[in-house]
Amino acid sequence: MVNNPNSPFADKAALCDWLNQFTHPWLVHEWADTPGLVHWQGDQAVIITLPFAASSVADALTDWIADxxxxxxxxxxxxxxxxxxxxLAANDKPLLKGVKNLLVVSSAKGGVGKSTTAVNLALGLQALGARVGLLDADIYGPSVPMMLGAVDEKPSSPDGKMMSPVLAHGLYTNSVGYLVPADNATVWRGPMASKALSQIMNETLWPELDYLVVDMPPGTGDIQLTMAQQMPVTGAVVITTPQDLALADAIKGVNMFSKVHVPVLGVVENMSYHICSACGHHEAIFGTGGAERMARDYAIPLLAQVPLHIQIRQDIDEGTPTVASSPDSEQAQAYIELAGRVASRLYWHGQPVAEQISIKTL
Ligand SMILES: Nc1ncnc2c1ncn2[C@@H]1O[C@H](COP(=O)(O)OP(=O)(O)OP(=O)(O)O)[C@@H](O)[C@H]1O
Structure with a gap:
């Protein structure tokens, strides 16, 4: 109860009622009532802490209050x-040391743009104010070093045991691609691939990270299942394209995570429609409505429809992904919007854990 006679609000509930008039797609109804978000001792100072990557929401809320x-x-x-x-809690496993939330990006088949999406999603989370890491676990086609323009980099190892991630475009990254030339990785099979993977997963010394995005190998086989089972995953995002077959495969991806009790945040439809680089015209070259139908039929949220745009491919081939090189473009905004949806869904559907007890070594 607040007893300050000069206060415009009788108590905290009245203060929260006022704040709840501010709405945003990434906030739930009556968001201000969530424990821990609004701090007020009854004096003049109110501190609002948004608990997920949402700097644009913080800016909008600050403007609303000023208004x-x-x-x-x-x-x-x-x-x-x-x-x-x-x-947030991750399927009953202790969190990775230093990592608050682990997000896996997966696809049921290759070539749908999983890595491109993982890289731009990681940069999108960073654009929303988070400290982000990116683990390239795609041992058969480790493309993250190339996509971040860091092919000549190597993780350092100050103690000769653990690897310090490579910093690229503000992201802390590790990849088997840093350890062996990309051409070699594609011929790896079985034990060698698993060993390389467990090395980068267990021997990387991540700094304090809000999110670690993991680019998974494509497919829904044993290796992917084992990885999903072994990692403390907070949530999974499945990438697909609009063709019917790809959508059917995406269901397999969703089912794989359900088997190992990893919450699927939703599906991203990549190359959803084409944006003409000459005139900006939008064209649905693979048809429309498939992903929406799938989302409805299987009750899986459709998180984003990312356009097919030549600049997305050119930027990533040059090692300067679109969200880093032209953050204000329509394409980059699609990824930043995706990042906000992912971060907000993760939080609102997750189970917060106390920070001091969450940080444990695997
Ligand atoms: N939205 C997009 N617009 C234009 N080009 C794209 C888009 N998404 C991906 N690409 C391009 O498609 C190709 C395949 O993308 P990417 O390597 O991300 O796929 P992937 O699913 O990770 O493949 P793999 O299974 O080999 O790991 C790349 O050349 C990439 O630049």
């Missing part, structure tokens, strides 16, 4: 809005 105060509402309060990502 309200310009209308003489709550003028006595000094409200600050910040983002601090909350660690």
């Amino acid at each position: 309200q105060q310009a209308q003489q509402i709550a003028t006595d309060l000094n409200v600050s809005v910040k983002v601090r990502v909350t660690p």
Whole structure:
């Protein structure tokens, strides 16, 4: 109960009622009532902490409050809005040391744009104010070093045991591609591939990260299943393309995660429609409606429809992914929007864990 007679609100519930008038697609109805988000001791200082990558929401909320105060509402309060990502429980496994949330990006078949999406999604989370790592676990086609323009980099190992990730475009990254030339990795099979994978998974010394995005090998076989089972995964995103066959495969991907109790956040339809680089015209070259139908029939959220755009391919081939090179473009905004949806769904459907007990070694 707040007893300050000068306060515009009788108590915290009244303060939260006021804040709940601010709405955003990434916030739930009556978001301000969520424990831990609004701090107010009854004095003039109110601190709002958004618990997932959402700096654009923080900016919009700050503007809304300024607007309200310009209308003489709550003028006595000094409200600050910040983002601090909350660690979430991951299928009963202890979190990776330093990593608050582990997000896997997967596809049932190769070539659908899984790595391109993983890289731009990681950069999108970063654009929303998070500290992000990217683990390239695609041992058969480790493309992350090339996509980040870091093929000549190598992780350092100050203690001769653990690897320090390579920093590229602000992302902390590791990949078997840094350890062996990309051409060799594609011929790896069985034990060699598993050994390389367990090495980068267990011997990387991640700094404090809000999100670690893992680019999985394509497919729904044993190796993917084992990985999904062994990692402390907070949520999975499945990438597909609009063709009927790819959509049918995406269901396999969703089912694989369900088997090992990993929550699937939803599906991304990549190359959903073509944007002409000359005139900006949108054309649905593979037809429309398939992903929406699948989402409806199988109750899987459709997280984003990413356009097919020549610039996405050119940027990533040059090692400067679109979200890093032209963050204001329509294509980059599609990835940033995806990142916000992923981060918000992860939080609102997740189970927060206390930070001091969450950080354990695997
Ligand atoms: N939305 C897009 N617009 C234009 N080009 C794209 C888009 N998404 C992916 N690409 C291009 O398609 C090709 C395949 O993409 P990518 O390597 O990301 O697929 P993948 O599913 O990770 O493949 P793999 O199974 O080999 O790992 C790349 O050349 C990439 O630049």
